[in-house]
Amino acid sequence: MLCAQGVAAPLMLSSLLLQLVRANLPSGCLIASDILSCTNLGLDQVPVELPVMVATLDFNHNRLEHLEEGSFAGLPNLDTVRLAHNQLSRLTPGTFRNTSNIRHLDLSSNQLNIIEEHYFQELVGIKELLLYNNHIVRVESKALSGLSNLQKAYLSHNRLTDFPFFSIQEHPNLTTLDLSSNRMPNLPVKDIEALKEKIQSGLFLHNNSLICECSMYSLFKQWEYRGFTSVTDFWEEHTCLIYGEQRAMVRFLKHVRYFDNCKIKPPVKKVSMEAYAGDSVMLDCITSLKGKHLNYSWVSDHYGYIAPPFSNNTLRMHSNGSLEILALDINDSGVYLCMVQNHQESSNDSLEVNVTVQIRRQEDEPFNTGFTTLLGCVVSLILVLMYLFLTPCRCWCRKQHIPATPNPANECSAQSSILTPTPPATTEGPGRKMSQSRPAVTQQPLAPDIWTTRAFPQ
Structure with missing residues (x-):
């Protein structure tokens, strides 16, 4: 009884707290699980008291103009x-204080x-940020x-006329940045090309x-060639x-x-190569350009700028542009960019x-089929020999007791002489006793083509 009361008390307390919170929520709010x-x-403000267990808050389509710290x-x-779909025009510093668990924030269709x-400094765990359909004219660099x-x-x-692309060049996880339907007249092409792929x-x-210009056109043509969905889908x-x-x-x-008169920068061709540490590899600079000049x-993160003559x-860099790495190290992994220029053309x-x-x-030793076949033959031969010579004798070759005949001088066969446990008694010789008379027994054949023989007295 006391245990049941101890369990029921916290449940009643949490139920009471939930009822108190519901009592402070605006009429029309719905709670479904979390x-x-x-x-x-x-609503023109967020309720002060919110259910502690809540995981999703939905205040869309209200009249919120301000969020408290x-x-x-x-x-x-x-x-x-x-x-x-509210009327938020700015956010107070500390609005998202102690909310590091927020992953999705929707502030679209505000002001x-x-x-x-x-x-958003406090939102260290944010993964998705929706800011479309606002009146945004500037995004600060940080x-x-x-x-x-x-x-x-x-x-x-929005109403963006530029964007600080340089500030996200080293961003580790960003994969989607939608800046469409804004008012950008020019693009910082070099900053965009420096972004991760x-x-x-x-x-x-x-x-x-x-504004139509060759550098902008070249950028999008490269994206089209590389099949980027940001271009192919729109x-x-x-x-x-x-x-x-x-x-x-x-x-x-x-x-x-x-854009026929534009000298479009050709898209960068990409090749992948795998090798083992300690090996020597040759990186060939394949190009469609022709000529003697x-x-x-080459440029790499590990070695920097490499130009001939270099060794x-x-x-070791060769005259045809190939780059040879003599002994690969694990740190040699990375991207090596070969650039070819024809100044005359x-x-x-x-x-x-x-x-x-x-x-x-x-690596383990390779599987030798010939050796295993020979080993199998030897094992089979040994098993056959063991079967022939070590198999226990069958019943016909076992020692049998042959009843004695009445006259020891009568019947005695070569077969019986082999199979009897003791040699037959004889009357000759000193100290020999005469054997007693025993009934005669006819020897039957023990196996095909083996018959007993009769010994005649001399």
Whole structure:
């Protein structure tokens, strides 16, 4: 009874607390397990007291204009916060204090103007950030760079005229950055090309106010060649303005005649190579350029810039542009970029070689079929010999007791002389006793073609 009361007391207390929280929630809010939904209720502020066990908060379609400091503190299970379709214009410093567990934050369709550096500093675990359909004109350089777990950020349908691409060049996990449907006239092509490939492949820039120029066109043509979904899925939505005229808009991936005079940078060809530590490998700089005046150079993270003539105990660069690594080390893994230039024709080419160095493991001796066959034959022969010579005697070869005959001088066969345990008695010789008379027994054949013989007295 006391144990039951001890268990029931905490349950009653938690139930009472939940009822008190529900009493303080606005009318119309719904609690479903660990979800609190207060959508489309005309709320102008977040309730002060929220259920502790809640994991998802949904305040979409309200009239929230301001969020207090620590509005969502004290909710250890909070994972998702939805604040879309409200009237938020800025966020108070400390709004997301003590909310490091939040993974998904939806602030779309509000009135945010500037994404300041402090907005999301406390959201160290954020993975998805929805900011589309606001009035954003600027994103501060450190607003997203500190969010190391961020994977997807959506800032489309805003009023951005530029973006600090340099601030996310070393971002470890970002794979999707949607900047489409903004007002960007120019792109910092070099900063974008310096981004990691996984960021470039998920960078959406269609439906901007881009001015038609060769560097911009070359960037998107490379992405198209490499099959980036940010281009292939929105192929016709990539537009630019000729001379910046709004009425002179062209779909530059579909209608390419305007860019015929552009010297498009060829897409980087990629090759992968695997080798073992200690081996020597030759990295060939394959190029489509022809001529005698080609200049070759290599760039790698481990060795830096390499140009001929170059030779040491580790690397050797040949006249045809090939780079030889004499003895691979595990640290030699990485990307090696070969660049080829023809100054007379003002053309260039490049090749990217991804080298993976593995540790060689000691391999077992190869399976020798001939040896195992010979061994099997020897074992079989030994088993046959054991069967022939070591098998116990059958019953017909066992020693048998032959009854004595009445006259010892009568019947005695060679077969019986072998099989009888003692030699037959004889009357000759000193000290020999005469054997007693025994009844005669006829010897039957013991096996085919073996018959007894009769001995006649002399």
